[in-house]
Amino acid sequence: xxxxxxxxxxxxxxxxxxxxxxxxxxxxxxxxxxxxxxxxxxxxxxxxxxxxxxxxxxxxxxxxxxxxxxxxxxxxxxxxxxxxxxxxxxxxxxxxxxxxxxxxxxxxxxxxxxxxxxxxxxxxxxxxxxxxxxxxxxxxxxxxxxxxxxxxxxxxxxxxxxxxxxxxxxxxxxxxxxxxxxxxxxxxxxxxxxxxxxxxxxxxxxxxxxxxxxxxxxxxxxxxxxxxxxxxxxxxxxxxxxxxxxxxxxxxxxxxxxxxxxxxxxxxxxxxxxxxxxxxxxxxxxxxxxxxxxxxxxxxxxxxxxxxxxxxxxxxxxxxxxxxxxxxxxxxxxxxxxxxxxxxxxxxxxxxxxxxxxxxxxxxxxxxxxxxxxxxxxxxxxxxxxxxxxxxxxxxxxxxxxxxxxxxxxxxxxxxxxxxxxxxxxxxxxxxxxxxxxxxxxxxxxxxxxxxxxxxxxxxxxxxxxxxxxxxxxxxxxxxxxxxxxxxxxxxxxxxxxx
Numbered sequence: 072x073x074x075x076x077x078x079x080x081x082x083x084x085x086x087x088x089x090x091x092x093x094x095x096x097x098x099x100x101x102x103x104x105x106x107x108x109x110x111x112x113x114x115x116x117x118x119x120x121x122x123x124x125x126x127x128x129x130x131x132x133x134x135x136x137x138x139x140x141x142x143x144x145x146x147x148x149x150x151x152x153x154x155x156x157x158x159x160x161x162x163x164x165x166x167x168x169x170x171x172x173x174x175x176x177x178x179x180x181x182x183x184x185x186x187x188x189x190x191x192x193x194x195x196x197x198x199x200x201x202x203x204x205x206x207x208x209x210x211x212x213x214x215x216x217x218x219x220x221x222x223x224x225x226x227x228x229x230x231x232x233x234x235x236x237x238x239x240x241x242x243x244x245x246x247x248x249x250x251x252x253x254x255x256x257x258x259x260x261x262x263x264x265x266x267x268x269x270x271x272x273x274x275x276x277x278x279x280x281x282x283x284x285x286x287x288x289x290x291x292x293x294x295x296x297x298x299x300x301x302x303x304x305x306x307x308x309x310x311x312x313x314x315x316x317x318x319x320x321x322x323x324x325x326x327x328x329x330x331x332x333x334x335x336x337x338x339x340x341x342x343x344x345x346x347x348x349x350x351x352x353x354x355x356x357x358x359x360x361x362x363x364x365x366x367x368x369x370x371x372x373x374x375x376x377x378x379x380x381x382x383x384x385x386x387x388x389x390x391x392x393x394x395x396x397x398x399x400x401x402x403x404x405x406x407x408x409x410x411x412x413x414x415x416x417x418x419x420x421x422x423x424x425x426x427x428x429x430x431x432x433x434x435x436x437x438x439x440x441x442x443x444x445x446x447x448x449x450x451x452x453x454x455x456x457x458x459x460x461x462x463x464x465x466x467x468x469x470x471x472x473x474x475x476x477x478x479x480x481x482x483x484x485x486x487x488x489x490x491x492x493x494x495x496x497x498x499x500x501x502x503x504x505x506x507x508x509x510x511x512x513x514x515x516x517x518x519x520x521x522x523x524x525x526x527x528x529x530x531x532x533x534x535x536x537x538x539x540x541x542x543x544x545x546x547x548x549x550x551x552x553x554x555x556x557x558x559x560x561x562x563x564x565x566x567x568x569x570x
Contacts, residue, residue: 073100073442079107085469088113091354093141095134095415095459096476097178100442104177110474112413114145114354116462118392120383120410124400124433125417130455131396134415135360136161136479138394139316142358143187148307148314154363156322160482162189162494171478174455178477185480188310190500191491192319194334195327196294198495201504202301202319203294204337206242207232213340216374217333218283227276230269231255237268240513244297245284247513252281254517261517290327295334298508303341305500306357331367332375339382342391349390356390364395365402376404383410399429400436408436412462415474418452440471448473 078100086098091114098108123138125131132155139149139161151158164184165171175182191199206214211232215225235242235251242248254261256277265272308315321331342357349356361367368376383393395403395411399419403411414436421427434445438460449458452473459474486494495501 075100075105078442079105082108082470082472085463086111086472088464090115090464091145093138093145094180094477095137095141096474097180099456099473099475104475106177106179108472110459110472112461113464114147115351115464116412116466117142117147117358118349118355118387118390119412119462119466120387120392121394121413121415121461122400122403122408122411123394123396123415123417124398124402124419125452125457126398126420128454129417129452130457130476131417132157132362133455133479133483134417134457134476135362135394135396136481136483137477139358139360140187140480143314143316145354146309146312146314147355147358148309148317149358149360150306150317150319151360152362153318153320154322154366156320157485158318158362159189159191159320159486159491160484161316161318161479162186162486163482163490165478165480165482174475174478177475180477182478183480187481188308188313188315189494190308190315190317190498191495192317194295194319194321194330195291197320198491199320200301200305200317200498200501201294201507202334203297203504203507204300204341205298206244206248206296208300208341209333209337213336216372216378217336218280218287219372219374220280220283224276224280227272228280230265230272234265234269235513238264240516241511243510243512244514245288245293249281249284250514250517252277252284254521258521260520287330287333290330292330292333295330298510299504299506301504303338303345305503308500328372332372335367335375336378339378339386343382343386343389346389346391348388350388352390355392358392358394360394360396362396364397365399368397368402368404380404380406380410383407400433401429412466412468414458414460416449416458417456419449421450437471438468443471443473445471 078098082098082105086109088111092111093114094109094111096110098105098110123131123134135151136158139151142149153159163186166184167182171182191197192202193199194202209217211229212225215228218224218228220228231248231251232242234240234255240247240251242251255265255272256262256274306315306317321334346356386393394413395407397403400408400414400416416433416437419426419430419433421430430446430449434449437445437458443458445458452458455476455478457474457476458471459469460471461469463469
């Protein structure tokens with residue numbers, strides 16, 4: 072039996088920050104809630120990233136909901152990648168029931184059912200704010216990574232972008248890029264311009280790039296590339312002092328890994344280039360939650376994994392925190408996992424030898440504790456309970472604490488179709504990005520140019536055709552030797568006919 076008084080003193084010394092913070096729940100000891108100990112996270116360390124893990128059905132999504140609510144209360148907006156499509160209920164107030172009443176009685180905290188400001192978003196044409204980006208904004212390097220081009224093809228892509236820049240050919244959508252590739256492959260003028268200024272390019276390489284673009288289009292990328300481009304500063308909205316919870320519904324990600332990779336790379340790059348350096352601002356300006364992250368890491372290319380790893384290291388200085396929600400810590404690559412300051416671990420199940428190895432690996436990453444047998448308890452955590460270790464205001468890991476999490480104040484269920492339609496219709500941001508803008512760009516310019524060339528070369532043209540040089544075959548036919556042979560053949564034929 073652990074010393075409860077000592078436990079309270081030690082935990083309060085590490086979980087009572089001086090600055091602004093959020094509360095996730097109360098500490099537990101020997102299976103009982105200890106209401107004297109708040110499990111808190113300092114706002115100034117939330118941009119140090121984190122992990123919410125646990126087996127299916129242990130309460131990860133509800134923990135994510137609580138986290139996003141607490142951030143909203145603190146005026147911090149978030150972006151939730153809702154892969155299961157079950158997060159939208161945060162827009163509506165929750166309802167008291169016996170389970171919630173019991174939970175809040177144990178925590179001795181007030182329960183205030185309320186909805187939170189929400190923006191629904193989509194990269195595949197669903198209801199809500201349409202997220203788009205132009206081909207030019209991606210640039211040749213990032214786009215080449217999306218298309219999984221080799222080094223030679225990536226160099227060619229850079230040349231194509233330079234050609235378009237020099238010739239005043241805006242690259243807005245994938246049709247623009249395909250038309251440019253067609254123009255410099257099949258059109259005499261286009262081939263000549265490219266060869267004269269940038270060197271000749273093998274048509275086979277251009278064809279390989281074109282095939283990669285078509286493959287990306289098959290995953291719905293045509294609707295993602297275009298205008299109006301989404302401005303990442305629109306993720307930083309607040310309403311009535313509460314941070315807006317931006318929900319990106321990507322429940323069809325399993326069938327569109329390249330499209331999702333495109334979005335992720337674009338988002339990370341745009342945030343990094345757009346947001347200024349924050350320094351020690353006291354709280355993050357934006358928090359990204361990537362739900363069911365194991366699906367992303369399983370499907371992601373090496374390029375995406377590398378980019379995520381790089382951005383996790385760099386984006387913190389922009390005031391942005393990234394949180395991965397998945398089933399086991401081993402789902403997250405080691406290089407990413409090592410960068411995560413907050414770990415919220417729900418129950419893990421040790422049914423197989425592999426499961427037991429994952430449990431041992433997870434426990435090894437926690438600070439040692441005299442109050443819990445972590446290897447045993449991690450398999451017996453109840454729903455709505457979790458191990459938590461964070462960073463204090465000095466950046467030092469806090470003790471591992473068995474936490475009794477608070478319940479969401481918003482609805483723990485999805486919005487109906489009617490509620491989604493109403494929420495979207497009231498959104499000024501959705502109205503801003505609803506219309507697809509199709510201005511004159513490379514596709515229209517080159518289509519007109521190629522059409523004019525065909526017209527000029529048609530039968531109605533009065534231009535005198537250029538004199539063609541005789542071919543080698545023509546020269547042989549007209550040579551004296553051939554004429555002599557032909558005369559001899561004719562004479563012999565006449566002799567035969569007179570017989």
